[in-house]
Amino acid sequence: MQRSVSHATFVIERAYKAAPAKVFAAFADPKSKAQWFVGPENWQKSDHTLDFRVGGKESVSGGPPGGVVHYYNATIRDIVEGERIVTSYEMRLDETRISVSLGTTEIKPDGAGSKLTYTEQGAFLDGYDDAGSRERGTQELFDQLERHLAR
DSSP, rough: OOOEEEEEEEEEEEESSSOOOHHHHHHHHHHHHHSSSSOOOSEEEEOOOOSSSTOEEEEEEEEESSSEEEEEEEEEEEEETEEEEEEEEEEEETTEEEEEEEEEEEEEEEEEEEEEEEEEEEEEETOOOOOHHHHHHHHHHHHHHHHHHOO
16 A cells, blocks of 8 residues: 655634634533534434543544444644634544544634634545545534534
8 A cells, every 4th residue: 555645734714693602612512512513414423422621532433324434533632711622633434544633723703703713734644535525524514513503
């Protein structure tokens, strides 16, 4: 197998109608995050776990029925209550590590709502994934967050 690594950074900005405290809580509260931080509707899902503290862990997995399982395993590196969350995480397909990333979520007041800025710096391994695919997947998660906040 030919080994390779590609490095990339992407930034996603979103405006939400919810107050910063509500957006932050959607990341910090395990029950809340488990409702929106999931794969596509037709995927089989695992239990989402979240120990929201600096040094805490988060994990979730899922995949198409009978297909490859996608694993997300993160460590929370920094928290500024109501404002910032920094995680480092790996993604795997079954036992194959496909990427290692640093993700920074910043939440700021924006009128009556919030502005979320997410920056990811990734190392995409051996051609299994790339920044464009990861950015599209992350955009879908933030779409799910928007629907969650509207409930």
